[in-house]
Amino acid sequence: MKKLNIETGMAPLAIVATTPDDSHGWNLIGVTMRLEERGFAVENLGPCTPSDLLAQRIRDKRPSLVVLSSVNGHGALSLPSVLETLEQYQVRRLAPIVVGGLLTTNPALLPDAAIQLRQAGIAAVFAGDDAWTEFDRFLAECCGNLESNEACCLGI
Amino acid sequence: VSYNLPYSRASLGKTVPAWREAADFWARSADRNRTQTHIETFGGALLGQLCPPSLLVAVSTLEALFFAARGIQGVSLSLAQGSSFDQDVGALIAMDRIIDRRLATIDTHKVFYTFMGQFPVTPVGAEALIRASARIAAIGGAERLIVKTAAEARGIPTVEENVTALGWARESADESQAAISADAQAWADCIEAEAECMIEAVLNLSPDVGDALIGAFASGLLDVPYCMHPDNRGQTRATVDPQSGAVVWTCTGALPIAAPKTVRLFATEAEKSAQFERAIEAVRRLYDDAQNSHEIMETE
Numbered sequence: 001m002k003k004l005n006i007e008t009g010m011a012p013l014a015i016v017a018t019t020p021d022d023s024h025g026w027n028l029i030g031v032t033m034r035l036e037e038r039g040f041a042v043e044n045l046g047p048c049t050p051s052d053l054l055a056q057r058i059r060d061k062r063p064s065l066v067v068l069s070s071v072n073g074h075g076a077l078s079l080p081s082v083l084e085t086l087e088q089y090q091v092r093r094l095a096p097i098v099v100g101g102l103l104t105t106n107p108a109l110l111p112d113a114a115i116q117l118r119q120a121g122i123a124a125v126f127a128g129d130d131a132w133t134e135f136d137r138f139l140a141e142c143c144g145n146l147e148s149n150e151a152c153c154l155g156i
Numbered sequence: 157v158s159y160n161l162p163y164s165r166a167s168l169g170k171t172v173p174a175w176r177e178a179a180d181f182w183a184r185s186a187d188r189n190r191t192q193t194h195i196e197t198f199g200g201a202l203l204g205q206l207c208p209p210s211l212l213v214a215v216s217t218l219e220a221l222f223f224a225a226r227g228i229q230g231v232s233l234s235l236a237q238g239s240s241f242d243q244d245v246g247a248l249i250a251m252d253r254i255i256d257r258r259l260a261t262i263d264t265h266k267v268f269y270t271f272m273g274q275f276p277v278t279p280v281g282a283e284a285l286i287r288a289s290a291r292i293a294a295i296g297g298a299e300r301l302i303v304k305t306a307a308e309a310r311g312i313p314t315v316e317e318n319v320t321a322l323g324w325a326r327e328s329a330d331e332s333q334a335a336i337s338a339d340a341q342a343w344a345d346c347i348e349a350e351a352e353c354m355i356e357a358v359l360n361l362s363p364d365v366g367d368a369l370i371g372a373f374a375s376g377l378l379d380v381p382y383c384m385h386p387d388n389r390g391q392t393r394a395t396v397d398p399q400s401g402a403v404v405w406t407c408t409g410a411l412p413i414a415a416p417k418t419v420r421l422f423a424t425e426a427e428k429s430a431q432f433e434r435a436i437e438a439v440r441r442l443y444d445d446a447q448n449s450h451e452i453m454e455t456e
Contacts, residue, residue: 023163025203026273026436029382033429046384047163073311105311 011041012064015057015095017049019070019078027069027101031135035067038139051085058091065142066097075103076113083120092121100126100135157215157369157378158198161385168373168387172366176226183227193228196267200234202380204272206394206435208403209238209247210350210413215378217254217355220264222365230263232300237271237289239439240402244268245336246343248296253348254355267300268293270325274440275308281443282306283324290325291332295340301325309440343402350413354378357412376410395431396438 014035016028025047032042043061045054058066068079079099086092099122104110107128114125126135160171179195186193199216212235220231233251238244248266255264270289276282286303293301305313305321313321358378361371372378376389383390391409396402405416442448 025162025384026205026382028384030429030433030436033432037429044384046165048165050165 011039013043013061014040014065014067015043015045015054015061015063016067016069017045017054018047018068019072019075019082020048020050021074021078022070022072023047024071027071031067031069031100034132034136034139035065038143040065051082052089054082055086055089055091058086058094059089063095066095068097068099069101070099070103071101073102073105075099075101076109076117079103079117079122080120083122096123098122098124098126098135098138100131103127157219157373158200158202161380161383161388162201162203165386168370172370175222176366179223179226179228183229186229187227192230192263194230194232194263194265195223195228196232196234197223198234200267201236201269201272203383204236205238206273206396206403207381208350208394208405209235209243209250210347211354211378211380211411212236213247213251213254213347213351214354214358216251217258217351218358218365218369218372218378220255220259220262221359222369224259224262225365228262230265231259232265232267234267234269235298236269237285237292238403239396239442240343240400241288241292242337242339243343243347243400243402244292245296245340246345247347248292248298249336249340249344250348250351252297253344254351258355265300266296266298267302268296268298269302270304271439274437275304276440276443277309278444278446279306280446281440282308285439285443286321287324287328290328294329294332295334295336301329353412377412379409379411394435396435398434401438401442 016031016035018024018028028044028046032044035042043057043063045057068082070078083092099117103125104113110127114127117125124138126138157168160166160168164171182193197216197219199219200212202212202215216233216235220233223231233255235244235247235251238247248268251266268289270286276285283306289303290301303321303325305317307313307317354377358368358372359365361368361377369378373387373389376391379389379392381392381394389409391407392405392411393407394403395406397404408415
């Protein structure tokens with residue numbers, strides 16, 4: 001495994017989670033594997049992640065990246081309240097947050113939903129047919145940034 | 157166990173006593189009212205896919221034994237369709253033999269679930285998969301089948317789509333020949349042996365099945381592949397074998413069964429996610445390939 005954070009010799013940490021109303025877990029496992037292959041240490045908070053738990057782990061662990069994956073079709077509706085909780089804990093801007101999966105039940109609603117999520121401060125949205133490819137590309141870029149120790153700039 | 161591990165963060169130490177209390181209460185009130193109690197374990201699904209059937213059969217049986225010990229008179233034992241026709245038929249046969257041996261004193265009933273993972277997106281593929289599940293249920297002697305529909309890959313089905321799927325299932329179940337293939341027989345022997353090893357090892361932990369289940373997860377005698385629950389050790393792994401198409405162990409952790417012969421499947425770390433995704437997509441790909449679906453419809 002590549003060591004990405006040159007200064008400390010430690011792998012950068014990514015926190016993987018989903019919305020409190022999404023009981024799917026296989027997507028989180030897939031995301032975790034991809035991140036590990038890119039050299040991240042991953043804390044996977046599991047299905048139906050309570051937003052308070054997510055906020056506390058971000059506060060306590062200071063990850064380099066937060067990945068929220070939801071595949072129940074309601075992510076676009078549920079994610080804003082997750083972000084509100086992170087705001088309440090004042091951890092909203094501690095790490096870049098990216099989201100992905102099946103975020104709307106109607107594909108026609110996705111472009112607007114993605115714009116709104118970006119406006120709410122989400123660094124990147126990976127949904128639709130090429131989601132995995134785009135996510136991989138993002139990770140490749142972010143690994144480059146991490147290697148030059150610019151974790152804070154990644155994706156934003 | 158079967159609802160706790162996939163869907164809840166509560167510890168087994170908290171939920172087992174709660175289930176004990178609920179089952180006792182129900183059994184007592186049914187006794188007073190002279191009604192029958194029947195409950196279904198979800199042990200045949202666990203995370204819905206990529207779990208070798210021996211563990212599904214073991215957990216279903218152990219949960220049924222838990223309910224029987226609390227005075228519940230009837231239990232449905234479930235099993236979810238996997239990625240191989242013969243392996244699934246074998247799993248239902250293995251479950252039958254274990255029921256005969258261990259659950260003869262209560263009323264039992266086998267339920268088969270049409271595939272719960274990534275569903276074929278093509279109408280022909282979805283139909284072929286649903287029809288295959290009905291034939292497996294019929295040949296394996298399940299009393300009940302929970303079907304999916306052709307809409308499964310994209311959303312919530314309409315009433316019409318449900319009716320159509322029920323029609324396919326009825327037709328395929330009625331048409332299926334009762335003959336059990338040699339491969340299904342071989343799977344039955346293998347699944348029965350593995351499941352018995354797990355059941356026996358767990359029951360040896362305590363005379364109380366609930367305490368035995370708690371101890372089994374703590375010690376890794378039961379360990380559900382890919383399950384993220386804090387009480388699950390997470391040392392086991394499984395995949396869809398590219399050769400046989402069956403769900404097989406790649407890592408057995410502390411399970412009381414022989415280590416897998418197929419460890420070569422996880423050759424390098426870098427191949428892990430690619431292999432995992434191939435396994436997740438295996439059934440959808442198999443049935444969405446129109447040629448395969450056609451052959452499956454013709455030959456099974």
